[in-house]
Ligand code: B12
C-alpha cells in the first residue's frame with residue numbers, strides 16, 4: 001500500500017451534513033472571508049506542514065469543507081477511504097466546527113480503525129479530556145498553541161516506537177481506557193522557528209495535484225488575502241474572547257505571548273509581496289510587543305519596499321507619530337480596529353481601554369496620511385448593552401461618516417457576537433459576573449446546537465440586557481439602518497443596498513417562519529416543513545447583516561510568480577517520481 005503522506009490534516013465543515021440540512025446560519029460568518037461552513041482551515045496547518053517537512057515528514061492538508069462546498073457530488077467517505085497516512089489530524093480549533101469535526105472523525109475511524117487520529121486547536125485544547133473520554137474514535141488530542149514540535153515527536157514515536165508518556169502536550173487513552181494527560185510543557189517563548197510559508201503550500205499543491213484541498217476559502221482566487229503572524233497569545237483581555245491572556249494561560253499554559261522577531265516578520269511580508277500580489281493582514285497588533293519592536297518592524301518594511309496592500313489591526317488607537325511611521329513605511333496601508341460600541345463605558349467593560357476622542361483623532365490622522373481604508377468593527381451582545389444602545393451605535397456611525405466619510409475610506413461594520421461565547425473566555429468561565437447566561441457547556445451540547453434550524457437557536461448565550469430574540473432583532477435593525485447609511489454616504493451603490501435590504505428582510509421573515517415551525521409538536525412534520533424552506537435558506541445565510549464583499553481591501557488584479565511555480569513543478573515532479581520508483585514512503 002502506498003503512503004503518500006505521514007500526516008494528513010483534514011479540515012471539516014461546521015455542520016457535516018450541511019448539504020442536506022435546512023439551517024439558516026445567519027450572520028455567523030459575515031465578518032470573515034469564509035462562508036457559514038467556515039471552510040477556512042487554521043493557518044497553523046501550514047506552519048505544522050512546513051515545520052515537519054524540515055524534519056523529513058510529509059504532511060498533506062485536505063480542506064474537506066471546501067471540497068464539499070464546491071461540489072454536491074464530492075463523496076467524503078470515498079475520498080477518506082483512499083488515504084493511508086501514519087496519522088490523521090482533524091482541527092477542532094473553532095468551536096463551531098464541533099459537529100463537522102466529530103462526524104469526520106467517525107468516518108476516518110470507520111475506514112481506518114488502525115490508523116491513529118489526533119485532534120488539535122484551541123477548542124480541542126479546552127475540551128481535551130471530554131473529547132478523549134466521550135468519543136472513542138479520537139485517539140489523541142494535542143494541546144496548546146504550538147503543536148509543531150510535539151507532533152514531530154509523536155510521528156517519530158509512531159514510526160520508530162517509544163512511549164506516548166514522553167510526548168509533551170498530549171492527552172490520550174491508555175490500554176485501560178483511562179484518560180492520560182501529559183504535562184503541557186511545550187510552550188515556545190518566541191515564534192522564530194515557526195513559519196507561515198506560502199511557497200511551501202504552493203509546492204504541496206503541486207505535489208498532491210490538489211488545488212482545492214489547499215484553497216483557504218471559496219472566493220480565494222477572486223480575493224486572495226494572505227496573513228503574516230507576529231504573535232501567539234495576546235496581552236489583552238476582551239471578556240468574550242477565547243484568545244485572551246487569561247484564556248491562553250488556562251488553555252495553553254502560556255504565561256506571556258510569543259512574538260516573531262520583527263526582521264523575520266518583515267521578511268515574511270517581503271516573501272508574500274514578491275510571490276503574490278495579494279493583500280496581507282498582519283495578525284496581532286504590532287504594538288503588543290512594545291514600541292521598539294513596532295518601530296523596528298516598520299523600518300524593515302520600509303527597506304523591503306512592500307507594494308502589496310497591508311492591513312494592520314490595532315487593539316488601541318496608535319499615536320500620530322506612529323501613524324506617520326506607518327505611512328512612510330507602507331505605501332498601501334489599511335487599518336482595522338474594533339471599538340465594539342460607541343458607548344465608552346461598554347467598550348471599557350469589554351476590555352478596550354480607550355475613548356472616542358482618541359479613536360477619532362486616529363481616524364483623522366490616518367485618513368490625512370493616505371490610509372487606503374479603515375474598517376471599524378462594532379459588536380452586538382456585549383455586557384451592559386441594551387437594544388437602544390445598539391441603535392445608538394448606528395447613530396454614531398452617521399456622526400462618523402458625516403465627519404470622515406467624504407473620501408469613502410471609512411467603513412463601519414456591526415454584527416452580533418455569533419455563534420458562541422468562546423470557551424475559556426472570562427465570560428464563559430464566570431458568566432454571572434458579566435451578566436451572561438450560557439446555554440451550552442459540554443461538547444455534546446454544542447454539537448447538537450449546531451444542528452438547530454436558525455442562528456437564534458445556535459446562539460449560545462443571552463445577556464441580562466438582551467434576550468436571544470432581542471439580540472437577533474437588534475442585529476437586523478442595526479444591519480438595515482447601517483445598510484441605508486452606507487448607501488446614503490456612497491459606500492455602496494443604491495442597487496446593491498436595495499438587494500442587501502431585501503435579503504435581510506427575507507432572512508428575518510424566514511427566522512419568524514422557523515420559530516413557528518419549531519412550535520409544531522410532531523417532529524416528523526416539523527422536519528418536513530423545515531426542509532420546505534431549504535432551497536432559499538442557503539442564499540439567506542451569506543452576508544446577512546453585513547455584505548461580505550465590503551470586507552475586501554482595495555487591490556489590483558492579483559498575480560502569481562509563474563516562473564517560480566514552473567521551476568518548482570519540475571523539481572517536485574522529478575523528486576516525486578524518484579520516491580515512487582525507489583520505494584521511499586511505501587508500506
Ligand atoms: C487570526 C484569527 C482568525 C483568522 C483566521 C486565520 C486562520 N486561517 O487561522 C480569521 C480572522 C479568519 C478568524 C476567523 C474566525 N475566528 Co478567529 N482568531 C484569530 C486569532 C486572532 C489568532 C489565531 C492565531 O494566532 N493562530 C495562530 C496560528 C499560527 O495557529 P493556529 O492556526 O491556531 O494552529 C495552531 C494550534 O491551534 C494547533 N492546531 C490547530 N489545528 C490543529 C489540528 C491538529 C490536528 C493539531 C494537532 C493541532 C492544531 O496547532 C497549530 C500550530 O501550532 C485568535 C485570537 C487569539 N488571540 O488567538 C482568534 C480566535 C482563534 N478566533 C475565534 C473565532 C470564534 C473565530 C470565528 C469562528 C469567528 C466568526 N464567527 O466568524 C472565525 C472562524 C473562521 C473560519 N474557520 O472560517 C476564537 C476561537 C474561540 C473558540 N474556541 O472557538 C478566537 C480564540 C478568538 C476570537 N473570538 O476571535 N480568526
Ligand code: SF4
Nearest residue numbers: 234236238241243244
Ligand atoms: S479580541 Fe481582544 S483578547 Fe481577543 S485576540 Fe483580540 S485583542 Fe486579544
